Amino acid sequence: MGRTRRGAVAALAAAVALAMCTGCGTEGRAARDPGPGATGAARAAAVELTAGQSRLLERAEQVLIGRCMAQRGFRYAVTEPPPQARAKRSFPYGLDDVAWARAHGYGGRDDRASEAARRADPNQRYFHGLSARGRAAARTALMGASPAGLTATAPTGTTLTASPDGCIARAERSLYGDLAAWFRVKVVTMNIRPAQEAKVRADPRYAEAVGAWAACMRAAGRPYASPDDSRAAAAAFAEELPPDRADAAESALAVAEATCATGTGLSRVSQALDHSYGDEFRARHRGDIDLRRRLQNAALPEAERVVPPSDRPHEPAGGTETTDGPDQPDRTTPSTDTSGGPHA
Template sequence: MNRTHATTMTAAALTAALTLGGCGSTASQRESGPAREPSAAQSRLLERAEQILIGACMAERGFTYAVTEPAREGEAQRSFPYGVDDVAWARAHGYGGRDERTAAEARRDDPNQRYFAGLSAPRRAAARTALMGASPVGLTATTPTGMTLTAGSEGCMADAQRALYGDLPGWFRVKVVTMNLRPVREARVREDARWTEAVGQWSACMRAAGRPYATPADSRRAAVEATADVPPERADATEIALAVTEATCATGTSLARVSRTLDRAYGEEVRAQHQDDIDLRRRFQNDALPKAERVVARHTHREGDSHA
């Protein structure tokens, strides 16, 4: 993972640079009509700019914050919400236990985690307050599933997002809504009688293979129980064997096909119901891109000067 440390340019200076360079208006973000979805590269640019702004803000408050490259999803990060249905993937990854151990090691190696862990308790508390605010209040939003989420409107994370997106409460709300559409889609799939019927076929296949589980969730729980407190090599072998059986039954019955069909249909339905919020989030992001480009360019220029 490539890492660079935060520059010494202050948060106030960066924010001033954004203001002088021109900021998108809230009104423009609320215009009606479809909005262009940012590309993967543009999304990474926004994430990096936010990290740089956080780093500058933390430095201004007397703390260190490393600017790290956003993690990129790969083959190992695949999700199977309705049961593993890829035999080759299951044979290589099981249920992802080994991949999660690798990810946990990477998180422990994160320079910010190491920095916070090395601080004294009072200093660590002060650093967390600087980063996230004194308490998670000030921002509130309700997910499509009805859960209310709150976050702090103070601290460097909030300041960085405010500098990029302008309307912090509005940005927080649409981000919460759009990032929580997936649970709604998946719940509708599982409630569909066609999926329940397909799971019945899958369960019969599993019983015939000596794995008497009613649902893929039961199979996953059995894997967790069977691999608890055992050496990693043994845990991986046990997990892979069960995941391969699960995937074989998913592809050998209608479960894989029905899951994909229903997921696509309900995904379109859920997105249509929340299209206004999806478009508003994209407009926030599109309006923030010029600011993000300036932040990253200044950071890159200063990093180049510091290594000259």
């Protein structure tokens, strides 16, 4: 995929473990979009997946990638993302959870653990063991010869492209039927949050709140103009200090950032703006959100056929979706680490 498929290249080149497709066999199942006027059972299918159902689709996609890659002469192992990747949080407008900051800093320790897990990923090890020619052939097998044939415009305004060939496309077609429709709604819904966050950051009310936060940080001996600046300073600790000292310095700075975010208007203003713009974007893209859900729900029987009961992920306690999907107003998002995770 033009730019998004680079995430898929990372799935092969950096971890090939991105659960990106869903089947290498039953091609051509039509997407069952009941249309905007549908009611009753047809509309009831547009329900949000539970966390367990979402992970089942991810697992099925990986299984089918593996089958497809094997048919093309390559290995692909089904993997699970490391626990720290599932639990990782993102604070796009400034860290505002003091307890989390005290325990995790900016996530440096978690990032090191994720990186170690990524290096140990069997797909990564296999890929890097191939010759340069073999790696190029493996990429082509996974993603197709060139990112052309599928096109969609994200809410950010960026046009993304992908190949309708390769194991990714073959598998997604098997699960979701109408590959072009699935590609489009996936690109749209997975890019709602970036567009939403850009609107928040451009809002004068957010800029005013950042100014108050910066004044608080200066008073605390931390002269940073924005949360981005303090985060950049924390990243420098990892390059300049031994791990233990870097973690301590990072945590102290993160606690200062979170304390000022909650003590000034930054946390409150950013949450309110995020909720407001989130509502706006979700209303604007409601048709794509519903179609994605219908396609995913329609894909579940196929996923259940692909993944044996003994290999299915367990439903987390509560049974609700934990990812920050297009209908989720929560500002904190899970990691997009590619080891075993979904792709865009």
